[in-house]
Structures are given as C-alpha cells and as structure tokens.
Amino acid sequence: LKKAFQKTSFSKVVSVRSFSIGTPIFQKDSSKVQLRGTFLKGRKADLPTLVVLPEILEPVGNFLPFFKHPDNKILDVRNVWLLDYRNCGNSDHHPSLDLHDMSEDIIRFMNEKKVTMATIAGHGFGAKLATVTAINNLERFTGVLLLEGGPVDHRYHEPFLQLKNYIKVAYDLIKNNASSQKANKEIQNQIPHKKWRKVFQQNLIEGIGGIAFRANIEAIYKDSVKVFPDIASWHEKYGLWPGRVMACFALYSDWILMGSNTIPFYSIFPHLQYEFSRDLYPHGDDKSELSTYFHSLDHWIHEGTPEDVFYLSNRIYRWLRWQDGANVHLSDKSEAGWYYVPDRGFDPQRQGVGEYIPEHVHHDYLHTTAYDVFSHLTIYRRVAFRKILQGRTLVASKYSSQIGKNLKNC
Numbered sequence: 001l002k003k004a005f006q007k008t009s010f011s012k013v014v015s016v017r018s019f020s021i022g023t024p025i026f027q028k029d030s031s032k033v034q035l036r037g038t039f040l041k042g043r044k045a046d047l048p049t050l051v052v053l054p055e056i057l058e059p060v061g062n063f064l065p066f067f068k069h070p071d072n073k074i075l076d077v078r079n080v081w082l083l084d085y086r087n088c089g090n091s092d093h094h095p096s097l098d099l100h101d102m103s104e105d106i107i108r109f110m111n112e113k114k115v116t117m118a119t120i121a122g123h124g125f126g127a128k129l130a131t132v133t134a135i136n137n138l139e140r141f142t143g144v145l146l147l148e149g150g151p152v153d154h155r156y157h158e159p160f161l162q163l164k165n166y167i168k169v170a171y172d173l174i175k176n177n178a179s180s181q182k183a184n185k186e187i188q189n190q191i192p193h194k195k196w197r198k199v200f201q202q203n204l205i206e207g208i209g210g211i212a213f214r215a216n217i218e219a220i221y222k223d224s225v226k227v228f229p230d231i232a233s234w235h236e237k238y239g240l241w242p243g244r245v246m247a248c249f250a251l252y253s254d255w256i257l258m259g260s261n262t263i264p265f266y267s268i269f270p271h272l273q274y275e276f277s278r279d280l281y282p283h284g285d286d287k288s289e290l291s292t293y294f295h296s297l298d299h300w301i302h303e304g305t306p307e308d309v310f311y312l313s314n315r316i317y318r319w320l321r322w323q324d325g326a327n328v329h330l331s332d333k334s335e336a337g338w339y340y341v342p343d344r345g346f347d348p349q350r351q352g353v354g355e356y357i358p359e360h361v362h363h364d365y366l367h368t369t370a371y372d373v374f375s376h377l378t379i380y381r382r383v384a385f386r387k388i389l390q391g392r393t394l395v396a397s398k399y400s401s402q403i404g405k406n407l408k409n410c
Helices: 002-007 060-067 099-112 125-136 158-175 180-190 194-203 217-224 263-268 306-322 379-389 400-407
Strands: 015-018 036-041 049-053 079-084 118-123 141-147 204-207 210-213 244-250 280-283 341-343 354-356
Touching (some): 036 060, 049 060, 049 099, 049 125, 099 125, 141 306, 158 180, 158 194, 158 210, 158 217, 180 194, 194 204, 244 306, 280 306
Parallel strands (some): 049 118, 118 141, 141 244, 244 280
Antiparallel strands (some): 015 036, 036 079
C-alpha cells in the first residue's frame, strides 16, 4: 500500500512562505490582535485551505516536518496555514485567553488572507480552540480535525496538572529575572518531560536585564490558576458542531482516555455517533513505538516514527479528500450530485415528504470567478452577451461577423 501510494504522489516540493517575522506586540484592544503563521502552498491550483492550530505554548513551526514528510499527501488536496494563536509563537499578546475572543482573531485572520471557508485543525488546546471557532462560525468551516484534544474538561487530568507546574516554573523565572544560564538549568532540572522541556526551551529568548519567553507566560500562568482555566475547561455554552469531524488520539493517550473521555465527543459532534474507529479512532498499536505508555511523544502523534507519520497523514488525506465538506446526509463526496436526501417540505405526491440534491459551493465563493458567467468568455462573447441582456440590437460593424460566430458558442 505504501509503495502504491508513493507511485501516485505528485512532486514533493513544498512551497513555504513564512509570515512569522517580527516581535509579538502586546495589544490592549482584543480586536486589534494580529495572528502570524506559515503558509504551505498546495501542489495544485485553487485548493481549499486547512488552518492548523498547535498545542498551547508550542511554536506552530514544529508541524513543518509532518507536512514536509515525503509520504504526506495532504498538500495534494489542501493549502495549509500553520497558525500561531494569540499569546503564543509570533502572534500578538493580550491578557485574555477566552476562546470566543481567540476565535474572533482567527476569523479576522481569514478575512485578511481572503479565505472564505476552510477546514480547521487543532492539536491539544488547539483542538479546543478549533472546535469553538467552528461552532461560532458555522458558515466559515467545512470540517473540524482534532488531534489529541477536543471538548474534554482537563482540569483534573494528571498531564494538565503537570503542565500547570511547568508553566509556574517559567513564570517564576521571569519574576526573578533569571539569567539565560540559570533559566536553562532550571528548565532542565524542573521539567522532566522531554517534549515539554523542548517546547519551553524553544520559547526562551534573551530579554533586557534577564530572560523572556516568546509566549505570553504571564497571561497563560494567570489563566492556569483560575478555577475554570480557559486552556483546560470545556463549557456547555460553547455549543455543538453539526458538521463533518475527524478526531484522532493516541492509543494510550493521557489526555483522551478511551474508556471515558470519548463520551463528550458524541454530545458535541453528533456526526461521530456510531462512528468509533472510523472518524473517531485511536492511532497506533501495541507494536508501535508511539503506543508505549510512557513514551515522550505519546501526546504528539504527528511526531512519531516515519511509519506512524505515513499512516496518520494518509488517513487525514483520505478524510480531507472524501469526507470534509460533504453534506452530512451523504456518505461521502462521491455521492454529491447523484443522491437525493429527505426533505420535510411539502410534496402532495409523496404525502408531505420531499427530497432534494444537497448544494455544494466553491470553497472561496466570495473571491472566486468560477461563478462569473463572463469570466470564461472572449471579449466578443462578453460584448454580445451584454447587448442581448440589455435588450439592444447589435450594430453592424467590422466585428459583427466575429461576434456572430462567437455567439454560437455562448
């Protein structure tokens, strides 16, 4: 399967444009927060967009090896925005970590980049934010992709309590104006988790009179000690997502326990009911290095072995190609335009029950010219069309014969 998959793949050259240059700015006005990220150009023209949100504190650039892996075909079907949300990476800082405020940041970013509709994906806390953003803007997203996160209350989960301690370590370093040498030593000694240690080291930068962190550690720490921290809680007020969704978690995940934490997914994502092992499934097996319970990359399923990356990216690719964006009444995109779905509208011949073919629109309908009837016509066709629509008679001229010929093809 892997060899056949490689034979059908397109060029593996990935076009990367970084928009992460610059220092994050502290904004007092939430509506002025600007997000920054990295754009990966897909391998085809006119592709839909996939917006990817990382785990809390993690630089979104850590996803680059996953998408640039030679076996990853996601860029065959999507352009990808690797996006840092507020208070993380190179995006602006603000005291609030409210998910509604953060979702508005993402919509402003999409408007700025002229992205009408997109698929939104998230890892860890990014999965929570992706879910809320999609729920708040149903008309802007075609599907939700979740990796090791989602509508789960993590306040009392052991991995979050550990992360909470790690955040306090970083906050104390800033508070005490620690030197770079001391900060690296404290992170090395007080953060035993290999991956989290690397994430905090990636955020560490030289500041004036001491060290600083690229992420807004102060805001994240103050949020983490709240009774209902935004980075860990899930509330009923967030609502539900009625559209397409794919949720994946590690087989022995500490963050999504298979026995109990999958239950909230069915309440928030009705489409996942009776879909366990298909659109809601554990990644890895007992033979996989990734599935070892104490493996440091257990939560970072996109950073597993090459074999793990191949199977994960392949499954995401197939979901993006066949499921994402399809009407929920259809099995997949292969049924679009061929199958009718029930309609509660009145039809006398069918005793009050009707049917219709679900409508599917262009992913960038606000900016595309695909719906412009004149966009594919020559100048002669356009002139003739406009004259006819205006009810005018074509004036004989040196162009009239050419216009008449083109009218036959209109």
